[in-house]
C-alpha cells in the first residue's frame with residue numbers, strides 16, 4: 024500500500040486553495056495497488072491538479088473501466104461520484120453521463136488493456152464523437168490485474184517478466200487520438216510530476232475530447248530490463264517536446280520563462296497554458312506536423328512527451344447535437360412532456 | 375364462372391410486390407382509404423431482409439368487427455410479382471379473386487379454375503400514358519389503387535383526399551398522382567364492373583381509433599415519458615423506434631426560442647456502446663433508452679448485469695424477431711423472453727413489460743421510465759416485429775396532464791444537508807429500494823463509488839460473503855416490490871364456467887380475442903389471462919391453479935413463457951399446455967382455435983372412453 028491511513032481531521036497549517044480546500048479534500052480511499060505502482064503517482068498528480076485548479080470536487084465525475092488503473096478513481100477525489108464500469112466500456116458510460124449533465128467535468132481513467140484491447144472501439148468512437156472529457160490511460164504495456172500478459176501497447180520485442188517476447192506491433196494511442204480528432208493530445212510519464220500535473224490541469228480545462236497517455240510502469244510485471252515501459256527505459260528514452268506551465272486566471276502568475284522560448288495558449292475558460300519550448304520548431308497547433316513528428320521520433324526509438332497537439336477553439340459533442348445549455352437531467356415535465364392537447368392532435372393526424 | 379366469395383366489409387386482400395418498387399406507400403394508401411370509409415383494417419407487411427428486388431407482401435384484413443389479428447387465407451390477391459406468381463395463386467381461398475396485370479397473355483395453366491380472374495392491362499396503360507420508365511413503375515401502383523377502389527366501391531373522393539394529404543405541398547406530384555388514380559378508377563368502372571363481389575360499405579365501426587405502428591407509438595411514449603437520451607445501433611425491426619423518436623423530438627422537444635434540443639440521440643458504434651450510453655445517462659439522472667432486437671440484447675449482456683447489480687435505471691426496447699443468430703430478421707417472434715428475463719451472468723432477474731398493441735406500447739413506454747427510476751434497474755419493453763413495424767388500428771392515445779414523473783428515491787442536497795443518513799445500498803423503509811444521489815448533488819455529502827463488484831450497504835468495497843449475500847437478498851426483495859408496481863394481468867371470464875384457462879401475452883392478444891369467439895361458438899368456454907409483465911404478480915399463479923389445465927399461447931419454439939411460469943411460480947408443468955406458433959408470421963385466430971379445440975376434443979374423448 025502506498026498510502027498510510029490518514030487521520031480525518033485537517034491540520035490547520037495545511038495550505039488551502041482559493042476555495043479553501045486542502046489537499047486532503049481531493050484525496051480518496053487508501054490505495055490497494057502494489058507499492059511503487061506508477062498508477063499511484065498518477066492519482067497523486069490528479070489530486071494536485073484538481074487542488075491547483077480550484078475545482079469543486081463534487082462537480083467532477085470520474086469514470087473508469089476494469090484493471091488496476093481503473094481502480095484508481097477510488098483513490099482520489101473522494102467527494103466526487105465515481106463509476107467503475109465494465110472492462111473496456113468506460114467511454115460509452117462516460118458519453119451517456121456527459122449527455123445527461125453537460126455541466127460537470129468528466130474524467131475517464133483507463134488502462135492500456137482497457138483502452139487499446141477490449142475497449143479500442145469505444146475509445147476511438149468516444150474521441151471521434153467529441154465528448155468533452157479528459158481521458159487518461161495509465162499505460163504500463165501489460166495487463167496488471169490479470170498478472171502480466173502483454174497488452175496491445177507492448178512494444179514489439181519487449182520481454183515479459185515470465186520471459187516471453189511480444190511479436191505483435193504495438194498500438195500507439197497517442198497516434199490514434201491524433202488521427203481520430205482528439206483536440207488535446209499529450210503524453211507523459213507517471214514519474215514526471217512536474218510535466219504531468221500541468222498537463223492534467225490543461226486537459227481538465229479543455230473544452231473537447233482531451234487525451235493523455237501516461238506511461239506508468241507496473242512494478243509487479245513490467246519494470247524489468249527488456250521492458251520498454253519500465254522506469255529506467257522511459258527515463259532514458261524520454262524526449263519532451265515542451266514544458267508546461269498552467270496558469271489559472273484566478274491565480275497570480277509566479278513562474279516566468281525565458282522570453283523567446285515560451286508560447287502562450289489561452290483556453291476557453293480564460294486560463295492560460297504556457298509552453299516552454301524545448302524544440303523551437305515544435306508547433307502543438309498543427310495536427311499533421313504533430314503526427315509526422317511522432318512517427319519520426321518513434322522510429323528513432325524516442326518516446327515523445329509533453330503537449331503534442333491542442334486546438335484551443337475546440338467544440339464538443341453537445342455543440343454538434345445542439346442540445347440546450349442546461350443539463351438534460353434537470354429538465355422538468357413541463358419542458359419534456361407535450362401534454363394531452365398535443366396528443367389529441369397526434370391522434371387526429373393518425374385517422 | 376367459379377363460385378365467387380361475396381362479402382361486405384369482411385375479407386382479406388393481399389398485395390404481392392417486388393421490394394423497392396414503390397408499392398408500399400400505394401398499398402398503405404389503399405388500406406387507409408378503407409379505414410376512412412369507417413371500416414376497421416388490420417395490415418401486415420411481410421418483407422425480406424433486403425432493399426430491392428425480392429418479394430414482399432402486404433396484407434389488408436378488412437373487418438367490420440374490428441379483429442386486429444391476421445385471419446389467415448386470402449380472398450383477393452393483387453399479384454404484381456411474377457417471381458412468386460405460382461405460390462401467390464395457390465394461396466387464394468377457393469372462390470376468391472385474382473387481380474393481375476393482363477398486358478401480356480398468359481397460358482391457362484397459370485390460373486386456377488376455382489378462382490375468379492380480374493385482369494387489367496396495367497403495363498400497357500402505363501406505357502401508353504408515361505414516357506419515363508420510373509414513372510411507368512411508380513404510377514402503376516397508384517393506378518391499381520384507383521382500380522381497386524372502384525372494384526370495392528370505395529368512394530373516389532376518399533382516395534383522392536388521401537392523395538392530396540400526402541402530396542399536398544408538391545403540386546406537380548399531386549397532379550400526376552391524381553391523374554393516375556383517376557385513370558385506374560375510370561378503367562375499372564368501365565371494364566371491370568361486376569367482376570368482384572367483395573365490397574367496402576361505409577360504416578362507423580372505426581370510431582375514433584387511430585392507425586399507427588408500434589415503434590412509432592413507442593417513440594412517442596418515450597417523449598411523453600420524459601426520455602432525453604437515446605442511444606441505438608441500427609437493426610431491423612427496431613430501427614424505426616430511434617427514427618421515430620428523432621421525428622417526435624423535432625416536433626415536440628425543440629426549445630421554441632433558442633431552437634436548441636431538449637434531447638440527445640447517439641447512433642452508437644454497436645449495441646454494447648448503446649447500452650453503455652444509456653447506463654451512463656441513467657446513472658447521471660437522465661431518462662435514457664435504447665431500442666434493439668435479439669442480437670443486440672445478446673451483445674448487451676455484460677452491461678445488463680452491471681445495471682442490475684449497480685442498480686441503474688435503464689429502458690430497453692426489444693423488438694423481437696425470428697432467432698437464433700440472424701434467424702429470420704424480418705419476421706416476427708416472441709423468442710427473447712428468457713434471454714431478457716435472466717439477462718447477464720450470475721443471478722439476475724429483470725422486469726419485462728408485454729404490450730399488446732401500439733396504444734398499450736405508448737403507455738408502457740412512458741411507464742417504463744417511472745419503473746426504471748423507481749426500481750433503479752433495467753426495464754425491458756418486449757415488443758415484437760408484428761407490433762413494432764405494422765400499422766395497427768387501436769384506441770387513441772391518452773395522457774393525464776396531472777401526471778408527474780416518478781423519479782424514484784433520489785436524495786436531494788437539502789436532505790443530505792439536513793443530515794439524513796445516506797447509504798447507497800441501504801434499505802431504509804422495507805421496500806428494498808435504496809436511495810441514490812446524482813453526481814454533483816452536494817459538495818461534501820452523498821458521493822459514492824459505483825461499481826459492479828460487491829460492496830456493503832454504504833457502497834464500500836467488500837468481498838465478505840455475508841455482505842454479498844445481504845445485498846443479493848435485498849435485490850430479490852426488490853424484485854418482490856416490483857410485482858406490486860408492474861401492470862396487472864388482464865382477466866377475462868368466459869360466459870359459462872370454465873375448466874380450462876388460456877394465458878397469452880403481447881401481440882397474441884390480437885388473434886386471441888377472435889379465437890375465443892370461435893371457440894365459444896363451438897361450445898368451448900375458456901377463461902383467459904393476458905400477462906402484461908414479469909415478475910408475475912400473484913394473480914398469475916392463482917389463475918393457473920384455478921383450472922384443470924391452462925393453455926399457454928406463445929410465438930416461439932421452446933415455450934419460453936411457460937418455462938418462466940414453471941420456474942418462477944413453482945407450477946407443476948403438467949398444468950400448462952403449450953400452443954406454439956413460430957414460423958415467423960403472426961399467429962392467427964384460426965391457428966389458435968384449431969390447436970385448442972383439437973386438444974379439448976381429445977380430452978373430451980378420453981374422458982368419454
Ligand SMILES: Cc1ncc(C[n+]2csc(CCOP(=O)(O)OP(=O)(O)O)c2C)c(N)n1
Nearest residue numbers: 090091092110134135136137165166167168
Ligand atoms: C469482459 C472481461 N474480460 C476480462 C476481464 C479480466 N480483466 C480484468 S482487468 C484486465 C486487464 C487490465 O489491463 P489494463 O487495462 O492494462 O489495466 P492494468 O491492470 O494494467 O492497469 C482483464 C483482462 C474482465 N474484467 N472483463
Ligand code: SF4
Nearest residue numbers: 057060091167241242
Ligand atoms: S500489478 Fe502492476 S499495475 Fe497492478 S497494482 Fe501492481 S504494479 Fe500496479
Ligand SMILES: [Mg+2]
Nearest residue numbers: 134135136165
Ligand atoms: Mg495495463
